Amino acid sequence: MSDRSIASRPSLEQVLAIVDFMEKHPALALGQLRGLEGRDESKKLWFQLTRIVNNITGPIRPMKSWIKYWADKKSTVRSKVQSVGGDPNSLCSNVEKKIWDLFLANDVSKSRNVKQESHFIDETVLNEDSIDEANMEPEPVLDFEVEPVADPEERQIAIMDKLVKAMSSQASALAQLGHASLVSSQAMERLADASHLQARALDRLASTFESIGAATHQVGTALLDIDATVKRCYATSPT
Template sequence: MTDRCIASRPSVDQVLAIVDFMEKHPALALGQLRGLEGRDESKKLWFQLTRTVNNITGPIRPMKSWIKYWADKKSTVRSKVMSVGGDPNSLCSNVEKKIWDLFLSSDVTKPRNSVKQESHYIEETNFNEDSMDETNVESDPVLTFEEPIADVHERHIVIMEKLLTVMSSQATALAQLGQASAVSSQAMERLAEASHIQARAIDRLATTFESIGAATHQVSNAMVDIDATVKRCYATSPT
């Protein structure tokens, strides 16, 4: 699924979310939801967990993949402890210690077979986790809902969530564009106002120069008149 490859390892936050969810739903974690009502409840919880984990930074996986991951994780923790004689102190990870303390320490004495994939969807297997990694096989029939339906439903959920995210981003971008346009419009209005003020100042300056020119012309005429008068005075003087 795009950049978040299904084959990549879950992030620490995703693993913590799974363990926290299982701590709140121990019956799901221990495979104790049996019978018709139990399987329906199990399905709802796995859908809820899948949606939660896929919304956390890390790979996006279908529900059956997270079911298998949980079964494999418990099997890995159990194998590590049993390989050192049942000493849980050999576990280096706090998450693995928590898984051991919450879900595995009470049944350490029970014999185990190789762990099968913990999924309602894998053909010819039962959903109950105990029936996959213990000798006591559950007699209830396999759940009837099919993998393609579940996968399509999960993909639709993921697509809708991504679509909502994209739409939210687009709305934010449009709001920012509108804000930038408003700022640009205000700047253009201020520039137009400044241009108008400048035009008025130039007009006043032109009027002033015209007034100065007219006054200069009048002074020139007056000087000519004075000169003519003086000349006449000298012309009429007695010899």
């Protein structure tokens, strides 16, 4: 199974991307896209959001899972506030505070329970297989820009995540550099061996030429001796 499994928890970047997208499409966030046209628009928007979120570091999920995650997230925030008498200041996370302020504080349907909201979602856009992806215009999936996180803990998590990624990239680069250095060292060693063999071959060739030169000198000396002997023979012969 992939590390980015469906069962794993969404990353902070993914959650912030979802909230930012919903802020731009409040009707989708509140489940207000109804009717035939509304359902088609809802499917297209959920398809776009799924592509965006799955392109960010974190688990890769099907559209069904992200729809359920959003419904559960709103229900969780609503339950937390209701459990303390409706005081949103009890929320510890800036993300949850933003969800409350943007989508739940003025939501007239906030008294509905989780089953009712999930049931409505099931009837509208939960069947992702009915989407004709071929007829949808492709959109470039870029890193989703989100607002800075004010909460120190969330900011620290985001910074640590980026630091881990940077260190992982650095370690990979150092490993590649080490491998390249090893290959270069081996190549230099082979070149040194080849140079040594070449030097020995040249030395043997020089010795051979030296031997040939000495033999040639001896032949020349012998020829001179023969010539001198012949001349003496002719000089002492009777006329």
